[in-house]
Amino acid sequence: MEAITNHNKKPGGLKRNSFLYKMLQQKYLYLMSIPFVIWVFVFSYLPIWGWTMAFQKFRPARSFWDQDWVGFKHFVDLFSDDRFFLVMRNTLAMSFMGLVANFTIPILFAVLLNELRHQVFKRFVQTVSYLPHFVSWVVVAGIVTKMLSIDGGVVNQMLMGLNLIDKPIQFMGEPHYFWSIVTASDIWKEMGWTTIIYLAAITGIDPEQYEAARVDGAGRWRQIWHITLPGIRTTISILLIMSIGHLIQIGFEKQFLLGNPLVIDYSEVLDLYALNNGITQNRYSFGTAISIFNSVVSIILLFVANGIFKRVTKESIM
Amino acid sequence: MTQPKRKLMSTSMSDKLFDGTNIVVMCIILIVTLYPFLNVLAISFNDSHDTVRGGLTIYPRAFTLKNYETIFAYQGLITGFYMSVLRTVVGTLFGLISGSMLAFVLARADFQARKFVSTFLALTMYVSGGLIPVYMLMRDLNLMNSFWVYVLPGLVSAFNVFVIRSFIDGLPFALQESAKIDGANDFTIYWRVILPLCKPVLATIALFLAVGQWNSWFDTYLYNGSSPSLTTLQYELTKVLQSTTNSADFRGKNITELVTSVSPESIKMAITIVVSLPILIIYPFLQRYFVKGMTLGAVKS
Numbered sequence: 001m002e003a004i005t006n007h008n009k010k011p012g013g014l015k016r017n018s019f020l021y022k023m024l025q026q027k028y029l030y031l032m033s034i035p036f037v038i039w040v041f042v043f044s045y046l047p048i049w050g051w052t053m054a055f056q057k058f059r060p061a062r063s064f065w066d067q068d069w070v071g072f073k074h075f076v077d078l079f080s081d082d083r084f085f086l087v088m089r090n091t092l093a094m095s096f097m098g099l100v101a102n103f104t105i106p107i108l109f110a111v112l113l114n115e116l117r118h119q120v121f122k123r124f125v126q127t128v129s130y131l132p133h134f135v136s137w138v139v140v141a142g143i144v145t146k147m148l149s150i151d152g153g154v155v156n157q158m159l160m161g162l163n164l165i166d167k168p169i170q171f172m173g174e175p176h177y178f179w180s181i182v183t184a185s186d187i188w189k190e191m192g193w194t195t196i197i198y199l200a201a202i203t204g205i206d207p208e209q210y211e212a213a214r215v216d217g218a219g220r221w222r223q224i225w226h227i228t229l230p231g232i233r234t235t236i237s238i239l240l241i242m243s244i245g246h247l248i249q250i251g252f253e254k255q256f257l258l259g260n261p262l263v264i265d266y267s268e269v270l271d272l273y274a275l276n277n278g279i280t281q282n283r284y285s286f287g288t289a290i291s292i293f294n295s296v297v298s299i300i301l302l303f304v305a306n307g308i309f310k311r312v313t314k315e316s317i318m
Numbered sequence: 319m320t321q322p323k324r325k326l327m328s329t330s331m332s333d334k335l336f337d338g339t340n341i342v343v344m345c346i347i348l349i350v351t352l353y354p355f356l357n358v359l360a361i362s363f364n365d366s367h368d369t370v371r372g373g374l375t376i377y378p379r380a381f382t383l384k385n386y387e388t389i390f391a392y393q394g395l396i397t398g399f400y401m402s403v404l405r406t407v408v409g410t411l412f413g414l415i416s417g418s419m420l421a422f423v424l425a426r427a428d429f430q431a432r433k434f435v436s437t438f439l440a441l442t443m444y445v446s447g448g449l450i451p452v453y454m455l456m457r458d459l460n461l462m463n464s465f466w467v468y469v470l471p472g473l474v475s476a477f478n479v480f481v482i483r484s485f486i487d488g489l490p491f492a493l494q495e496s497a498k499i500d501g502a503n504d505f506t507i508y509w510r511v512i513l514p515l516c517k518p519v520l521a522t523i524a525l526f527l528a529v530g531q532w533n534s535w536f537d538t539y540l541y542n543g544s545s546p547s548l549t550t551l552q553y554e555l556t557k558v559l560q561s562t563t564n565s566a567d568f569r570g571k572n573i574t575e576l577v578t579s580v581s582p583e584s585i586k587m588a589i590t591i592v593v594s595l596p597i598l599i600i601y602p603f604l605q606r607y608f609v610k611g612m613t614l615g616a617v618k619s
Contacts, residue, residue, distance in 0.1 A: 022430055028504035033423045033435050036416055036474050040439060043471050047447020047455050060457075109347070112340050125344050127602055128351050134601045135594045136533035138552050142559045142590050143354045146361075146583075152372035154357065188350070193612075200613040220336040245444075253536065257556070271449055278450035279540070291448025302444055 054288040074289040087273040090179075090266055095250045097183040103240055106191050110198035111228055115220060126199075129192025137189075141257035144185045145172055172258070178266040182254050197239070198232055205231035234313075241309045245302035248294060270294050355594075362386070362588040369584050385588040395589070398551040402532060405468040405550065409531040410524050416474050417523060418516060421482035422508045443476045456541055463545045467537055472530070478523050481611060485519035486512060522611025525604050532597055551593045558586055 023030070054074050056067040078084055109129075116122040132140065147154050150168035159165045171177050209227045218226065252271035259267030268276070270290065278287015356376040361369055365380035389395050423429060424436050447455070452471070461467040489512070497507045513520075535552035542548040601608075 019430070026429060026504070029423050029426060029429045030431070032419050032505065032508065033431070036420050037435055037438060039416075040442060040474055042459075043455075043473070044442040044446070047451035048445065050447055050451030050454055053451065053454065060454075112343060115336070115340055116344065117337065121341075121344070125348060127605060128348055130601065130605070131351060131355070131598065134529055134597045136535065136552050138533075138535050138556050138559065139590055139594050142555065142586060143358060145559070146358065146587070147354055152374065154353065157373075192351075196609055196612045200609075219330060220333050256536075257559075274449045279453060284450055284454065287450035288448065291450050295445060295448055299445065 051288060051292050053285050054292050056285060058285040058288075060284070070285075074286050075293075077286060078289050078293065083268075083273070086265060087268050087270055090255075091248055091250060091269045094179050094182055094255070094269065095247050097179055098186055098250065099240075099243060099247075101183050101187050102190070102194060102243075103236065105187055106194035107198055107232070107236065109191055110195040110202060110232075111224055113195060113199065114202045114228065115224070126192065126195075129195065131192070132189040133193035135189075137253040137257055140185055140189050141254070144181065144188075144258065148172055148181070172260065173262045175263045175266040178259070178263045182258060182267075185254060185258065197235060201232040201235040202228060237312060238309070241305050241312070244305040244308070245298065247298075247301050249298050358587045358590050361584055362591045364584060366584040385584045386592075389585060389588050389592065394546065394549055394554050395551070395592070397547060398549045398554040399592075401465075401468075401548060402551040405465070406528050406531040409469045409472065410527040412469055412473055413475065413478065413527040414520055414524055417478040417482055418513060418520060419508065420474065420479045421486055422512050424479065425483045425486040426504075439474070439476045439479060453540065462541050463548065464542075465548060467541045468531070468534075468550075471537075478526070482516065482519050482523060485516060489515055518607060519611060521604065521607040525601070525608050526611070529597060529601075551589075555586075555589050555593050558582075558589055 052064070055069060055071060057070050058067060113122060113125060116125070148156070148171035150156055150170055153168070153171075155171070156165075156168040160168065171181060205227065209231075210223055213223050213227055248270060250269060252269055252275070255267045255269050255272055259272075271294070274287045274290040274294070277283045277290065353376065357374065360374050360376050360378045362385055363381055363383070364374060364378040364385075365382045366385060368380040420435075420439070424432055424439075426432065429435075446452075456462060456467060456471070461470065493511055493515075494507050497511050502510070533552060535550065535556050538548070538550045538553035539556065543553075
């Protein structure tokens with residue numbers, strides 16, 4: 001604070017190149033960043049201190065020093081809980097399905113968009129495709145439930161109209177459909193948004209390559225296969241590798257909002273498992289153990305991803 | 319976007335087939351994207367008793383405004399609307415200030431603590447305490463049942479800071495140097511020189527922040543579920559939508575219990591429209607900003 005009041009005086013006695021002299025010179029930069037550094041410490045780093053809860057028999061009313069320490073008990077409980085393996089299966093299954101869907105359909109969509117000749121139509125399709133990204137998962141879950149409902153849902157109506165089924169299917173109540181519903185909803189919501197990056201990458205491809213290909217008599221499919229797709233290969237692989245780091249961090253919004261008690265065995269993912277145990281049942285220590293497991297696996301996956309990335313591109317993403 | 323000149327060459331039969339198929343595929347995508355919204359819109363304007371008969375498509379069979387009148391008479395929705403607007407405005411403003419200020423500081427190559435602050439911030443993108451420790455922290459900080467739990471936890475986003483920083487990096491540094499020679503201090507340079515030039519990137523970030531604020535419901539559910547005066551639109555919608563499937567899990571009363579005379583279906587759809595409309599009206603106008611912002615963010619991170 002002294003730095004502000006003295007800012008007109010020459011900091012006498014300090015050498016021009018000394019650390020303190022420079023610090024005084026940059027006092028505004030410090031003042032503009034320190035509050036946020038403290039903020040980041042409180043909201044992002046203090047929760048990591050909360051990990052100690054996982055090694056205690058945590059009781060909220062007691063101070064840190066009065067807690068009973070139990071070592072790895074909660075982790076032993078976690079790894080011997082049958083539910084945990086079910087939850088891991090659900091998490092990984094939806095994660096992989098999302099990965100496959102997100103690395104095929106949006107890429108295909110971007111390539112096809114790029115092939116549209118009519119610019120106004122192209123712009124219109126793009127604008128519409130961004131639309132679902134901007135509505136919340138709450139809304140999307142409501143819409144999906146409506147579209148798949150047995151009374152008046154368009155999907156059942158269509159299937160009935162085509163005589164593919166005799167009576168409406170209760171999509172939301174059938175556990176085996178849950179993973180596909182989540183993946184499909186995700187694609188419906190984010191497909192257009194994901195294409196932004198791919199379209200930007202396609203724009204970077206040299207138009208002369210297409211020119212040359214056409215002179216050689218290459219049709220549209222061959223141009224896509226030999227120029228467009230190889231042209232965005234780097235973008236695809238970077239995004240693919242980065243998504244490895246997020247394999248088990250798939251969030252829980254979709255599963256929370258689309259799930260219901262009928263499908264819980266297929267909808268419960270790691271975060272929901274932590275939420276149900278930690279907050280609904282007040283098992284704070286157990287819930288924290290789940291969170292730690294989640295974070296540690298994510299970090300390991302991130303290092304793996306970064307390792308692969310370094311091999312491929314000789315650069316680091318971290 | 320430069321489109322190669324294809325008209326010079328004669329299009330072959332298979333190319334024509336390709337274009338035709340492509341347009342058909344795009345039309346299917348348009349329908350699949352738009353139909354659900356139009357269907358919801360139609361149901362929300364349809365007489366609730368008529369809706370039960372089913373078979374509604376994209377236009378109301380028995381037009382009425384009663385569904386909207388019913389939901390706007392519900393106090394929870396009024397409070398929710400007010401809170402949603404408030405948290406969007408405050409959260410976006412705070413987020414823009416914190417993000418741009420940190421970005422400005424981190425863009426200064428001569429800043430002594432740059433490496434430290436930058437690493438300290440970047441680590442938060444990879445390591446997080448997790449759901450339960452964060453929940454306990456909010457409790458300890460007395461942020462439960464408080465408006466600030468909507469704003470404070472998400473105040474600094476490392477991703478946003480790095481996007482803004484890469485934009486500032488692209489501005490000529492000579493601007494800052496000449497302002498310095500004119501006697502401006504670093505804060506003045508930030509406020510008077512850099513901030514006005516950052517408008518395009520700030521528009522993008524503002525859109526991301528506003529959408530995030532407007533669309534969040536989980537913080538209301540987790541921290542403010544027992545404070546009706548702090549409810550948000552998304553949370554109200556969550557309660558209504560979950561009332562049929564998951565009612566055991568939810569706290570508090572919901573609209574369908576209060577207004578039994580109206581079909582819950584029409585009410586749900588009317589709220590869905592009210593909740594999504596503000597953003598749907600705004601986003602097409604900001605398209606060029608967020609497309610640029612996404613591309614910038616992707617290239618840099």
